[in-house]
Amino acid sequence: MASLIGSYSLSFGLFFSILIIFFSVKNLKDAEILDKKIITFTFIQFFFVVISFFGLIISFINSDFSNETVFNHSHTTKPLFYKISGTWGNHEGSLLLWLLVLTLFISIFLIKSNQQPKKYRIFTLLFQQIIIVGFFVFLIKTSSPFNYIFPTPNEGLGLNPILQDPALAIHPPILYLGYVGSSVIFSSALAAMVTSYVSKEWAKHIKQWVLASWVFLTLGILLGSIWAYYELGWGGFWFWDPVENVSLMPWFALTTLLHCILVLEKKKILTSWAMILSIATFALSMSGTFLVRSGILNSVHTFANDPERGLFILIFLFTLIFLSIFIFIFFHSGKEKLENNFFWLSKETSILVNNWFMMYFLSVVLIGTIYPIFLEVLTANKISVGPPFYNKLILPFLIPFLIAMAIGPNLNWVKSDFKDKFYITIFLIISFLLSALIIRQFDINFLINTILVTSAFFLFFSTSREFFVKKFRNLSQNIAHFGFSLLILSILFNNIFSNEVITNLKIGETFETEKFTINFENVEQEDEKNFKAIIGKFNVQNLDGSSDILNPELRIYNQPNIITSEADIKTNLLTDKFMTMNYVQNQEYFNIRYQVKPFMIWIWVSVILISFGGFLSFFKKKYEV
Amino acid sequence: MKFINIFLIVAIILNFNFLKADEIKTENKIAKNLRCLICQGQSVYDSDSEFAISLKLVIKNKIQEGLSEDQIYNFLKMKYGEWILYDPVFNRNTYFLWLLPILIFLAGGAIIIKRFYNKK
Amino acid sequence: MKSKFVPLILIFIFSITFVIFFKGLKNSNIYTPNTNLKKEVPSFELKSFENNSIIISEKIFTDNKYYLMNIWASWCVPCKEEHKFLMKLKKDERIELIGFNYKDNFTNASSFLKDLGNPYNIIVSDKDGTASIEWGAYGVPESFLVYQNKIIKRFIGPINNEDLLEIQKIIDEIY
Numbered sequence: 001m002a003s004l005i006g007s008y009s010l011s012f013g014l015f016f017s018i019l020i021i022f023f024s025v026k027n028l029k030d031a032e033i034l035d036k037k038i039i040t041f042t043f044i045q046f047f048f049v050v051i052s053f054f055g056l057i058i059s060f061i062n063s064d065f066s067n068e069t070v071f072n073h074s075h076t077t078k079p080l081f082y083k084i085s086g087t088w089g090n091h092e093g094s095l096l097l098w099l100l101v102l103t104l105f106i107s108i109f110l111i112k113s114n115q116q117p118k119k120y121r122i123f124t125l126l127f128q129q130i131i132i133v134g135f136f137v138f139l140i141k142t143s144s145p146f147n148y149i150f151p152t153p154n155e156g157l158g159l160n161p162i163l164q165d166p167a168l169a170i171h172p173p174i175l176y177l178g179y180v181g182s183s184v185i186f187s188s189a190l191a192a193m194v195t196s197y198v199s200k201e202w203a204k205h206i207k208q209w210v211l212a213s214w215v216f217l218t219l220g221i222l223l224g225s226i227w228a229y230y231e232l233g234w235g236g237f238w239f240w241d242p243v244e245n246v247s248l249m250p251w252f253a254l255t256t257l258l259h260c261i262l263v264l265e266k267k268k269i270l271t272s273w274a275m276i277l278s279i280a281t282f283a284l285s286m287s288g289t290f291l292v293r294s295g296i297l298n299s300v301h302t303f304a305n306d307p308e309r310g311l312f313i314l315i316f317l318f319t320l321i322f323l324s325i326f327i328f329i330f331f332h333s334g335k336e337k338l339e340n341n342f343f344w345l346s347k348e349t350s351i352l353v354n355n356w357f358m359m360y361f362l363s364v365v366l367i368g369t370i371y372p373i374f375l376e377v378l379t380a381n382k383i384s385v386g387p388p389f390y391n392k393l394i395l396p397f398l399i400p401f402l403i404a405m406a407i408g409p410n411l412n413w414v415k416s417d418f419k420d421k422f423y424i425t426i427f428l429i430i431s432f433l434l435s436a437l438i439i440r441q442f443d444i445n446f447l448i449n450t451i452l453v454t455s456a457f458f459l460f461f462s463t464s465r466e467f468f469v470k471k472f473r474n475l476s477q478n479i480a481h482f483g484f485s486l487l488i489l490s491i492l493f494n495n496i497f498s499n500e501v502i503t504n505l506k507i508g509e510t511f512e513t514e515k516f517t518i519n520f521e522n523v524e525q526e527d528e529k530n531f532k533a534i535i536g537k538f539n540v541q542n543l544d545g546s547s548d549i550l551n552p553e554l555r556i557y558n559q560p561n562i563i564t565s566e567a568d569i570k571t572n573l574l575t576d577k578f579m580t581m582n583y584v585q586n587q588e589y590f591n592i593r594y595q596v597k598p599f600m601i602w603i604w605v606s607v608i609l610i611s612f613g614g615f616l617s618f619f620k621k622k623y624e625v
Numbered sequence: 626m627k628f629i630n631i632f633l634i635v636a637i638i639l640n641f642n643f644l645k646a647d648e649i650k651t652e653n654k655i656a657k658n659l660r661c662l663i664c665q666g667q668s669v670y671d672s673d674s675e676f677a678i679s680l681k682l683v684i685k686n687k688i689q690e691g692l693s694e695d696q697i698y699n700f701l702k703m704k705y706g707e708w709i710l711y712d713p714v715f716n717r718n719t720y721f722l723w724l725l726p727i728l729i730f731l732a733g734g735a736i737i738i739k740r741f742y743n744k745k
Numbered sequence: 746m747k748s749k750f751v752p753l754i755l756i757f758i759f760s761i762t763f764v765i766f767f768k769g770l771k772n773s774n775i776y777t778p779n780t781n782l783k784k785e786v787p788s789f790e791l792k793s794f795e796n797n798s799i800i801i802s803e804k805i806f807t808d809n810k811y812y813l814m815n816i817w818a819s820w821c822v823p824c825k826e827e828h829k830f831l832m833k834l835k836k837d838e839r840i841e842l843i844g845f846n847y848k849d850n851f852t853n854a855s856s857f858l859k860d861l862g863n864p865y866n867i868i869v870s871d872k873d874g875t876a877s878i879e880w881g882a883y884g885v886p887e888s889f890l891v892y893q894n895k896i897i898k899r900f901i902g903p904i905n906n907e908d909l910l911e912i913q914k915i916i917d918e919i920y
Contacts, residue, residue: 325752368722388658682873682875
């Protein structure tokens with residue numbers, strides 16, 4: 001029943017797209033003010049998608065296995081929370097979620113933009129409707145979440161256990177808020193070009209959307225990373241896996257746009273660049289969906305591998321790209337020479353430098369991700385591009401980037417000189433000495449690591465000082481930059497200080513290294529609702545006499561029948577102790593992986609700080625105006 | 626021959642403790658730079674599949690036989706093809722992969738300078 | 746600033762990208778390595794499965810005969826499927842089957858052969874799987890067709906009827 005309603009709601013929603021487009025086009029010609037009907041219809045459309053989405057959730061809650069999506073991805077023994085999150089944990093449901101957010105955002109846009117010119121609003125709505133119609137058709141045609149199966153099966157196939165996780169349950173919605181937020185930026189950029197409204201006012205207005213999408217995208221990536229850290233059981237938090245890269249690329253584009261908009265807000269330069277970035281951000285989000293959903297990439301988290309779906313997204317994606325190129329060429333005038341004068345040392349320059357490096361990082365990730373596809377199609381050679389490639393190309397460039405990031409925000413607009421030369425020198429010297437001292441302790445590549453850590457420390461000290469000098473001025477930006485320095489420092493130290501061991505242990509055995517002793521005491525078995533757990537008890541004695549009890553788990557899920565390994569992680573402010581246990585074919589021993597990972601929690605904290613900075617800036621606008 | 630073997634074994638045992646820490650480090654480093662071919666997007670180091678477990682053993686043995694890191698990569702490339710290496714070799718197939726980002730960086734710098742600072 | 750050149754290049758680049766992605770979609774993303782190889786058989790020294798005597802590869806593949814090197818294990822489910830085809834192949838006198846017992850224990854493996862029959866002329870045991878890596882194998886089951894100390898063809902996954910016919914066809918061509 002709920003499925004049926006959901007299914008009909010989708011068709012009604014699509015029907016309202018037609019109404020909206022019809023009245024919008026009509027409204028463009030006649031009246032001076034926006035037709036109220038259009039807004040009402042947009043709300044009704046949103047309402048129908050909400051109903052459809054709830055229809056799917058209810059089918060999941062009731063375990064209605066006559067619905068194909070529910071049958072494929074749910075099971076009666078699954079906890080309620082995961083039944084609900086299972087709604088968007090699959091291809092069809094996640095697309096419905098996309099659509100939900102798309103319609104939600106355009107409704108919000110219409111409410112929030114009432115100060116903007118009528119034509120611009122209507123065009124934004126029209127472009128957004130093109131995307132919405134695309135998703136409606138995609139859903140209904142190739143991936144309907146409401147397919148009916150008869151006879152009704154008694155039991156579902158279950159949700160992949162590694163997806164049964166609280167972080168992953170909210171990861172997709174947050175990430176989509178970021179992705180889809182960029183669709184509004186895309187539509188509004190196209191509309192601004194068509195109506196020649198690319199201006200400071202436009203920049204001020206769209207900045208809110210850029211910020212919001214950016215905050216959500218940052219948090220979404222963070223959640224995904226946290227999930228990978230404790231669920232995949234490898235102790236890493238970023239693998240340069242194609243699917244991760246795909247979420248990082250729009251983030252780079254959006255971060256660049258965020259900085260670019262800051263200039264555009266003040267004076268009318270960089271307009272073409274802002275347009276390109278607005279288009280690129282959404283195009284990258286969409287190609288992310290394409291690359292992930294089509295199965296063209298070989299990755300940890302490949303979902304549905306259906307070429308027909310891939311083909312649809314591909315055609316849709318390139319239609320949008322060609323449409324935007326067309327609009328850019330024919331409607332956008334790049335005349336902006338008037339205010340185009342600033343000194344080489346100025347805030348403008350520092351933002352250009354930011355954009356320049358961001359684009360470089362983006363190009364590294366983009367090329368690294370899609371190059372293997374190109375090579376395979378063109379020459380039938382298959383190569384892998386993994387972490388070493390990204391490290392080699394990104395790390396050296398991080399050094400000037402961090403230094404510019406420390407100095408840039410203190411420069412004046414138009415023309416500046418180095419302020420606080422004293423502090424810059426002092427901080428550089430302190431950072432260098434500190435880093436040299438730390439890195440000397442380890443037999444790793446001294447030169448590059450010292451310089452890297454130096455530049456990260458330099459940014460750290462500079463931004464810390466800002467808190468005292470500037471107090472509440474520019475607080476949001478400073479928090480974000482400070483968070484970034486903390487992030488880079490934590491990642492570097494996490495890499496440098498990490499200590500790891502892989503070994504095979506039988507129950508009762510002890511493993512010794514210079515730094516710790518692992519004692520495998522015993523195993524216990526526990527029966528849970530949808531899995532059986534084998535829990536190991538390990539006693540790790542550290543050099544300083546302290547000891548930790550760690551209880552990694554093996555879970556044997558009943559539906560579907562999969563063995564997963566649950567890491568046990570002891571977190572404190574300085575280090576994470578991470579242990580996993582794995583079953584080995586035909587042996588009495590277990591494969592044990594023990595890692596000491598310093599500053600792990602600071603990686604998460606710093607990303608939260610970064611997005612909190614963006615969040616603050618979102619509100620700053622209101623009390624300033 | 627036998628004499629040399631015995632000599633080698635003695636030498637290895639004497640050096641064993643000294644070398645072991647370093648060997649484990651190289652071992653892990655190599656395993657991290659290899660794709661686990663039967664897994665989906667996991668490195669050999671991260672994977673616990675049968676294939677990865679055996680491959681880790683092979684790496685260990687090869688190091689003990691005295692092969693260098695590059696020799697081990699070459700050995701595996703011969704057996705499994707370039708697909709196994711996470712660090713793509715710089716050759717005809719990958720010129721663009723390595724150089725294109727750098728070219729984009731240089732072009733970006735050139736555009737910025739030309740557009741904003743090169744005033745008549 | 747804006748010439749007609751830039752848009753044309755843009756459109757060109759994106760069209761190429763489209764075509765490549767389109768073609769990429771049709772390729773499967775499961776890695777299928779080249780199965781027609783002409784590589785020397787890697788040399789190995791392994792313990793025999795039945796007793797602990799050492800078997801050297803140079804002594805196995807030397808006759809002017811075909812050999813099918815088959816990696817198997819009693820814990821591997823698809824191995825049971827392919828076993829009946831191996832038994833059929835055993836009847837062909839022009840080919841010898843060499844079993845690579847992969848990460849197995851003796852008791853389970855023996856009862857596996859007792860139940861389903863033993864198609865192998867020689868079985869060696871690859872306790873830790875390292876010898877299979879030397880062959881460039883991915884796991885169990887996997888088979889290599891060898892002639893005159895060269896690997897002619899490899900079969901990843903269980904041997905099925907088609908593979909069986911193909912092997913026989915290859916043998917027929919020479920004889």
